Amino acid sequence: MPKLSLERLNALAAESLLRAGASLEMARVTAAALVTAEAQGLASHGLSRVPQYAGHLRHGRVNGTAQPRVIRTKAAACLVDADEGLAFPACALAVKEAIARAGECGAAFAGVTRSHHFGVAAYHLVPVAAAGMVGLAFGNSPAAMPAWGGRRPIYGTNPIAAVFPRRGQPPLTIDLSLSEVARGKLMVAAKAGKSIPAGWALDKDGNPTTDPKAGLEGMMLPAGGVKGAMLALVVELLCCALTGAAFGFEADSFFSDSGNRPHIGQAFLVVDPAALAGAEVFAERMETLIATMLLDPEVRLPGSRRAKLEQQARDEGVEVPQALLDDLESLAAVKLPA
Numbered sequence: 001m002p003k004l005s006l007e008r009l010n011a012l013a014a015e016s017l018l019r020a021g022a023s024l025e026m027a028r029v030t031a032a033a034l035v036t037a038e039a040q041g042l043a044s045h046g047l048s049r050v051p052q053y054a055g056h057l058r059h060g061r062v063n064g065t066a067q068p069r070v071i072r073t074k075a076a077a078c079l080v081d082a083d084e085g086l087a088f089p090a091c092a093l094a095v096k097e098a099i100a101r102a103g104e105c106g107a108a109f110a111g112v113t114r115s116h117h118f119g120v121a122a123y124h125l126v127p128v129a130a131a132g133m134v135g136l137a138f139g140n141s142p143a144a145m146p147a148w149g150g151r152r153p154i155y156g157t158n159p160i161a162a163v164f165p166r167r168g169q170p171p172l173t174i175d176l177s178l179s180e181v182a183r184g185k186l187m188v189a190a191k192a193g194k195s196i197p198a199g200w201a202l203d204k205d206g207n208p209t210t211d212p213k214a215g216l217e218g219m220m221l222p223a224g225g226v227k228g229a230m231l232a233l234v235v236e237l238l239c240c241a242l243t244g245a246a247f248g249f250e251a252d253s254f255f256s257d258s259g260n261r262p263h264i265g266q267a268f269l270v271v272d273p274a275a276l277a278g279a280e281v282f283a284e285r286m287e288t289l290i291a292t293m294l295l296d297p298e299v300r301l302p303g304s305r306r307a308k309l310e311q312q313a314r315d316e317g318v319e320v321p322q323a324l325l326d327d328l329e330s331l332a333a334v335k336l337p338a
Contacts, residue, residue: 001319009035009318013050016331020054021064022086029088037120038320039313040306044184045120047320048191051327053086053117055257062086062116062261068093076105079243082115084261090115091124091266098270099131106275111243112266117141117254121161122175122303128270129163129171132279136269137161140239142262143248144183144220148229151206153219156248156264157183158235167283172290173303178232179220186212186220187255191323216255239265 004012013031018024030053038046056062066085070078070093078097082090094110101108118124121137128135141156157179164172177183180200189196189212198208201215209215222228240247245265252259273282293299320328 001321002325003317003319004325005317006035006039006314009038009047009320012328012332013047015333016050016054016328017057017086019331019333020057022053022057022062023065026064026066026086026089029092030086033088033119033123036123036310038318039310040120041309042120042306044182044188047324047328048184048188049117049119051331052254054331056116056254057086059257060261061252061257061259066090068112070097076101076108078108078110080110080112082112084114084263085116087112087116087118087266091118091268092127094266094268095124095127095135095270098135098268099128099133102133102270102272102275103131107269107271110268110270111239111245112268113243113245114261114263115245115266116262116264118266120175121159122163122173124266124268125161125163125173128268129165129173132165132273134165134271134273135163137266138235138238138268139266140236140245140248140264141183142251142253142264145179145222145229145232146206146219147233148222148226154247154249155229155232155236156251157220158232158239158248160231160235164286166286166290170303170307172286172301173306175303176223178223178228178235180223180228181220183216183220186215190216216253238267242267 010031013034014027017027034046034049057064063084066083068080068082068090071081072079080090080094090112094112098108098110118139124137125135138160140158143153144157145155147154157177159177161175195210196212198210201220203209203214203218243265246263251262251264273279
């Protein structure tokens with residue numbers, strides 16, 4: 001497979017989105033997020049999303065000239081309207097607002113409405129850790145999982161992420177989808193013509209399947225059974241009932257160029273440790289727990305593999321499947337030099 005630098009991939013992804021109708025800022029911010037995901041080994045949320053987003057832009061499912069803005073505010077809470085654009089600029093604004101308000105109030109909640117797919121949830125929390133604060137991120141998505149006991153999709157795969165800053169060390173980062181696996185993994189498997197393990201998905205009739213295409217047309221299974229389904233319900237309510245965004249069953253699938261503007265939601269909670277036990281106590285408690293965890297040599301801190309892969313990618317570049325590279329170059333209408 002060809003290996004490209006992150007700079008070249010950023011340029012290629014941004015140009016692809018620009019030519020599909022995104023504004024310069026939307027293309028730039030979105031490309032940076034997708035290339036970072038690719039660098040961290042998260043192909044299902046990386047460059048494979050560029051053709052998808054470009055298709056949504058070209059078919060009117062995304063407002064390429066969107067201008068996200070704060071439309072409602074009250075002390076430590078605010079609501080950002082994504083203006084039907086790609087999610088990344090709106091999420092960046094929401095996180096910026098939440099950090100500022102948490103600095104004043106000790107904690108803050110920022111919601112995003114009328115939004116789109118927001119990629120890797122933990123990506124949005126990088127500025128939170130840089131500010132020395134604790135962050136939580138939630139996002140809903142088009143219906144892909146049934147309510148517990150049901151046979152039709154109601155909830156999205158609804159990821160949750162958390163970040164906890166450390167002194168002199170990379171932050172502790174936790175990121176998980178509430179389906180058994182992220183739905184994007186089925187997309188990648190379908191494009192590669194590969195099967196998926198049993199236990200990941202059901203077909204449209206509610207039967208277990210190892211065919212990723214049948215799974216994409218059907219439903220994902222929740223992680224942890226009923227517990228995962230209940231957590232997906234919590235995320236759906238946090239991201240939609242509080243923000244006025246569309247529930248998963250009201251948004252058309254991301255895996256089609258045609259469909260409605262999804263209008264889904266995101267939510268970010270930021271806490272300043274100084275407002276509680278204090279930054280010093282927080283730091284000591286963090287390191288005490290981590291040191292105890294690492295007494296077992298087989299324990300790997302969450303997020304550590306992603307960070308290692310990203311650094312390696314920055315040093316050496318990223319291998320990209322030729323078919324995907326061909327798609328990106330076609331979308332960007334450019335053939336990059338070797």
